[in-house]
Amino acid sequence: MHAASLAAAGVLMLSCAVAAAGPRGDTARLGLPEISAAASRAQVDLGRRLFMDRRLSRNGTMSCGMCHVPEQGFAQNELATSIGVEGRSLRRNAPSVLNSGFNQSYFHDGRARTLEEQAWGPLLAPDEMGNADRATVVGRVAALQDYPDAFRHAFGDAAVSEQRIGVALAAYQRSLVAGGSRFDRWYYGQEEAAMSAEEKRGFVVFRGKAQCNACHELGRTHALFTDEAFHNLGVGIPAAGPEQWLEVRLAPGVTTRIPHALVRSVSEPPRKDEGRFEVTGRPQDRAAYRTPTLRNVELTAPYMHDGSFATLREVVDFYDRGGNPNDNLDRLILPLYLSEQDKQDLVAFMRALTGANVDELARQARAAAAQPATR
Amino acid sequence: MSPARFPGRRMRRGLLAPLAAIGIAVCAVLAPLAASADETCNSPYMRNLIRGQEDYVYVWTLGVEGMGDGSDKLVTVDVNPSSKQYGKVAHVLSVGTRGEAHHMGFTDDRRHLWAGGLDDSRVYIFDVYSDPSRPKLVRTLSDLPQRTGLVGPHTFYAMPGRMLVQFLSNSKDHGGVTGMAMFTNKGELIRTYGMPTGSGGDGYGYDIGINPKKNVMLTSSFSGWNNYMMDFGKMLQDQEAMKRFGRTMVLWDAKSMKSEKVLDVPGAPLEIRWSLNQEDNWAVTASALTSQLWLIKQDGNGQWQAKAVAAIGDPAQVPLPVDISITADGKGLWVNTFMDGKTRFIDLTDPEHPRQTYEKVTGKQVNMVSQSWDGTRVYITSSLLANWDKKGENDEQMLRAFAWDGKDLQPLFEVDFYAQNLGRAHHMKFGSNAIKAAYEPLDATLAQNR
Numbered sequence: 001m002h003a004a005s006l007a008a009a010g011v012l013m014l015s016c017a018v019a020a021a022g023p024r025g026d027t028a029r030l031g032l033p034e035i036s037a038a039a040s041r042a043q044v045d046l047g048r049r050l051f052m053d054r055r056l057s058r059n060g061t062m063s064c065g066m067c068h069v070p071e072q073g074f075a076q077n078e079l080a081t082s083i084g085v086e087g088r089s090l091r092r093n094a095p096s097v098l099n100s101g102f103n104q105s106y107f108h109d110g111r112a113r114t115l116e117e118q119a120w121g122p123l124l125a126p127d128e129m130g131n132a133d134r135a136t137v138v139g140r141v142a143a144l145q146d147y148p149d150a151f152r153h154a155f156g157d158a159a160v161s162e163q164r165i166g167v168a169l170a171a172y173q174r175s176l177v178a179g180g181s182r183f184d185r186w187y188y189g190q191e192e193a194a195m196s197a198e199e200k201r202g203f204v205v206f207r208g209k210a211q212c213n214a215c216h217e218l219g220r221t222h223a224l225f226t227d228e229a230f231h232n233l234g235v236g237i238p239a240a241g242p243e244q245w246l247e248v249r250l251a252p253g254v255t256t257r258i259p260h261a262l263v264r265s266v267s268e269p270p271r272k273d274e275g276r277f278e279v280t281g282r283p284q285d286r287a288a289y290r291t292p293t294l295r296n297v298e299l300t301a302p303y304m305h306d307g308s309f310a311t312l313r314e315v316v317d318f319y320d321r322g323g324n325p326n327d328n329l330d331r332l333i334l335p336l337y338l339s340e341q342d343k344q345d346l347v348a349f350m351r352a353l354t355g356a357n358v359d360e361l362a363r364q365a366r367a368a369a370a371q372p373a374t375r
Numbered sequence: 376m377s378p379a380r381f382p383g384r385r386m387r388r389g390l391l392a393p394l395a396a397i398g399i400a401v402c403a404v405l406a407p408l409a410a411s412a413d414e415t416c417n418s419p420y421m422r423n424l425i426r427g428q429e430d431y432v433y434v435w436t437l438g439v440e441g442m443g444d445g446s447d448k449l450v451t452v453d454v455n456p457s458s459k460q461y462g463k464v465a466h467v468l469s470v471g472t473r474g475e476a477h478h479m480g481f482t483d484d485r486r487h488l489w490a491g492g493l494d495d496s497r498v499y500i501f502d503v504y505s506d507p508s509r510p511k512l513v514r515t516l517s518d519l520p521q522r523t524g525l526v527g528p529h530t531f532y533a534m535p536g537r538m539l540v541q542f543l544s545n546s547k548d549h550g551g552v553t554g555m556a557m558f559t560n561k562g563e564l565i566r567t568y569g570m571p572t573g574s575g576g577d578g579y580g581y582d583i584g585i586n587p588k589k590n591v592m593l594t595s596s597f598s599g600w601n602n603y604m605m606d607f608g609k610m611l612q613d614q615e616a617m618k619r620f621g622r623t624m625v626l627w628d629a630k631s632m633k634s635e636k637v638l639d640v641p642g643a644p645l646e647i648r649w650s651l652n653q654e655d656n657w658a659v660t661a662s663a664l665t666s667q668l669w670l671i672k673q674d675g676n677g678q679w680q681a682k683a684v685a686a687i688g689d690p691a692q693v694p695l696p697v698d699i700s701i702t703a704d705g706k707g708l709w710v711n712t713f714m715d716g717k718t719r720f721i722d723l724t725d726p727e728h729p730r731q732t733y734e735k736v737t738g739k740q741v742n743m744v745s746q747s748w749d750g751t752r753v754y755i756t757s758s759l760l761a762n763w764d765k766k767g768e769n770d771e772q773m774l775r776a777f778a779w780d781g782k783d784l785q786p787l788f789e790v791d792f793y794a795q796n797l798g799r800a801h802h803m804k805f806g807s808n809a810i811k812a813a814y815e816p817l818d819a820t821l822a823q824n825r
Contacts, residue, residue: 054520054546059474059495061526061600069548078550079601080613086473086494087604087762248693249617250664251641256691258611262714265765267608302615310614366547 028177028357031184033222035101039171042153045368047172049150050165052369056123056137057085058130064122064169065369067094070362073299074098074176080307084122085130091273093307096300098355099293101174104228108289108305111279115170120162134162141165178296178355186352188222195352202349205342210319212346214332215291225294225353230276232288233333234324236306275305286328296358298351312347414745414805415651415701418533419587420483429747430455431465431507431806432754434774435490436792437761437799438473447476447492449501449510450797451806452774452790454754462776462788464795466509470499475604475761478802480531482538482560485810487513489538490802491528493760494604496520498528498540500562504814507806514562520546523556523567526600532583536560541580544599551599551619552578557632568632570594571625575637579621584647584658585629591679592629593671595644595660596621607763620664624671626679638681640669646698650705650726657726661699661710666690668710670726685729687719688712697759698743702750711741713759718744718777718784735784737777739769745803746779753777753784757792758799772799 050056052065067082068074075096076082082090092108100106106118122128123137131137141147141160148158155164183203185194195203206212216225245257276285289305303309309318318324320343322335338346355361432454438446449468453460474492481488486504491497498516505511520526527543538560542553552572557565572578579596586592597603598620602610610616622641625634642665649658657672667683667690674680687710688694694712701708701723708721708729718741720733742759746752757764757772764770772792777784792800 059472061494061496066549072548076548078548078599078615078619079605080615081609083601083605083609086475087606089606089609246612248611249614250690250693251620251622251643251662254641254665256693258693262693263608263611265608265769266606266611266763268606268762268766307613307615369547 027180028355030180030356031188031222032099032177032179032224033102035174035177039167039174040154042150043155043168043171044175046147046150046154047168047170047175048365048368049147050141050169051172052365055140055144056129056131058132059085061085062129063369064097065365067122067128068097070365073296073358074361074365075300077301080302084125084128088127088130089268089271090127091271092305093302095292096296097173098176098178098296098358098361099224100176102224102293103226105290109276109279110230110290115173116166119166119169119173137165138162176361178358178361180356181295181354182352183349184223187218196348198345198348199352200349201341202345202347202352205338205346206349209342210336210338210346211332212294212319216294223295226291228291230285230288230290231330231332232275232286232326232328233304233318234287234326234329235289235304235308235318236273237287237324237326273306284328287326288328288330294350295353296355298354299358312350313343316343316346415703415748416646416648416745417481418483419585419649420535421481421533422483422485428455428457429752429805430458430808432745432774432776433479433488433503433510433804433806434756434792434800435476435479435802435804436797437476437758437801438469439761439798440473442793442798443796444469444471446471446473448797449488449490449499449512450792450800451508451510453508454752454776462790464790464797467797468501468510468512470497470512470515472497476798476801477760478529478531479804480538481533481804483533483535484560484814486814487560488804489531489540491531491540493527493529493543493600496526496528496542498531498562503806504810507808507810510806516562519556519564522564523554525554525556525567527553527603528556529581529597530583532585537565539583541583541594543580543597543603544601549600551580551597551602551621553580553599555580555583555594570596571634571637575623575639576625576634577621577623579623581621581643581645582647582660584649586649586656586658587629589656590629592627592632593647593649593658593660594625594627595640595647596623596625597643597645597663603760603763605762607760624660624669624681636679638671638679640681641665642667644669645696648699648701648708650701650723651703652705655705655726659699659701659708659723659726659729661687661696663695663697664693666694666696666712668696668708668721668729672726684727685721685731687721687731688715688717697741700744700746700753702746703748707750709744709746709753711737711744711755713740713742713763716741718753718755733783737775737784738773739771740765743802745805747805751779752787753779754803756800756803758801761799764799772797774800774803 054063076094082094106112112118152158182194185191215227276288309315320336320338323333432452434450436448436450446469451466453465474495477493479490488501488503490499500514501510502513503510525542530541532539538558554569556567570578570580581595581597584593620643624638624640626636642662644660644662666687668685670684671681687696695714697713710719716738718737721729722732743756745754774790776787
């Protein structure tokens, strides 16, 4: 939608960051850069409703918010890798969409360059929301009686188009700005008491012995904690030779080992995941994945592109031992020789990166999902 | 999620009084028809109309993409040996969509059969009264997640004039925290009940079983959409997913529908079967993941307790006990174990010390088991969940009927659901041509009073 027509429709233009700040004002922006793209509050509101609406999937069971669950850091805590429409298996962990407006590429393999492009990916993926094509989605939304007013407010008239759906979903995701963490208050706000001694020591390890900031970058005025690059850590690369047994948790404190042959009897054929290589075709990109931000990381377990680590401590231990050796292991991944105290401090530091307004963003999303729906 | 997520909203209170009156009338007219042959797992509030030989087995069948119309179907199989169609499919009713067909339940008057889809959360109400050989779809409830916040209608339990439906999941995160919903027999939503999350409750749900004499309702707990819709092998390897299984049963005051006690039953307790012996006041369940048989009964102080009383197969091998079917005298229990395809008989003469007395491989994968009231006929089906069923050549889909003489299961007939392009055979309910005649006096009375 062009700005001119929005202005003609009398829609108030706001920066997304302002729209996202909500009642906490600028607090949620502390430590984050400005977002250049502009959207109206009405577009953000429409995008929020679309994001949470299960009717946008082929059979009405999936919304964006079913895998990017607001109360779970806009990620999914209960699964290592997500499942889509009719339970179809996805290969990767659902990343948080908090602060996604700052990304330079989207998906773990970076195959989308903009949020508008990204928004249509899950809608059309056969194993995610399963829609046949864009026209089908546009037709379905246009047929819903509870959207004309929202489109009118957002775009000046009630017409539904693929462009408008993409714009609205992108506008909402750009509005999910979640800064103002205790780290931000301490580091960028000079609020000395905002972080504990343990967390401050963790920051020293982060930039020092552990060199986490080599990829999870931070700058003088803001920190996105990502280099926007793709790295091979060896995560997800199977160990040499076939595994014979799988340890399975049956109940709290009860596990058993079952033969992989038994697991295979109830498994669909495994799908290979080659990471960034699937986008570029370059051998050096094999099993490389985008560096995610560390903001709000305490909320988004399990970790890594395949959700294979349940806790931040497991992640730290993985890096400490130098990742998972393979032919394409990133040169930055080396054993760290961290002490137990270093590890505890590092985890404490990462827990200080949670945005001040995450609960409010989740509340807004859930309220949008609860709006009356009529067919 | 707090229990308040599914507040006990009351709706259409005015409907209840006339329904209750009709329910009483139905019970009065049908009381002499108490059956000598029917399934033993039905609600105690349901009138048992089948006397002797059941005529049909209704099989709620999961559609398979690319097979026939790909939709879920109610398949009616003729099971009366005196029929020319014995052992054959008599009727197929497609519902036109594929939504993970799973369980069914009769209304208390047995005129209607409710069936649910665990994926799309639709509830179908079939008329099995007008022509029991050709059920008709009379109503579809398609907006329950929006109205209730609940996903995955599983157990359909007849209450006097109402249907109580236990769900498995929720529309918020597709996890296992869920609730129940009460409907009129015509499908009007009355209210919802959240599964307890306090006092040790995990908020999960699965089955319902009521002991009217004790005013006790038991519920069990399984898992949410995320898990039951996931590829089984993928889930076994997903450490986060495997943390999300039920570990409780809940004891409720059946009249007030208030939860009173949470029982610790780890490993996903599934079907609940109260002993039908009038002298007994105990129930059993099987925990699917830990392969244990649990006894729920009152201790010496009158407190309800749950305790594991026997292993089912070798728990280390995860045989995965699924459906169970108790004999009418409460002395025995059929148990199907999915992974090894075995149908097992457990002697419950001493429910504190059950012992397996028989087993037979009845399929490459077996799930549901239903026995006739007199225990001489046993039916099994094959499908557990679409994405949990075995793959490749082990994915056989069938209904098999057996005769049971107390010593051995002897095959009677088999319907191959894949060969007939039907889909995955799941839940079974019995049907009877006698139902129409049973209602003629009541219908005549109602017509006179109209």
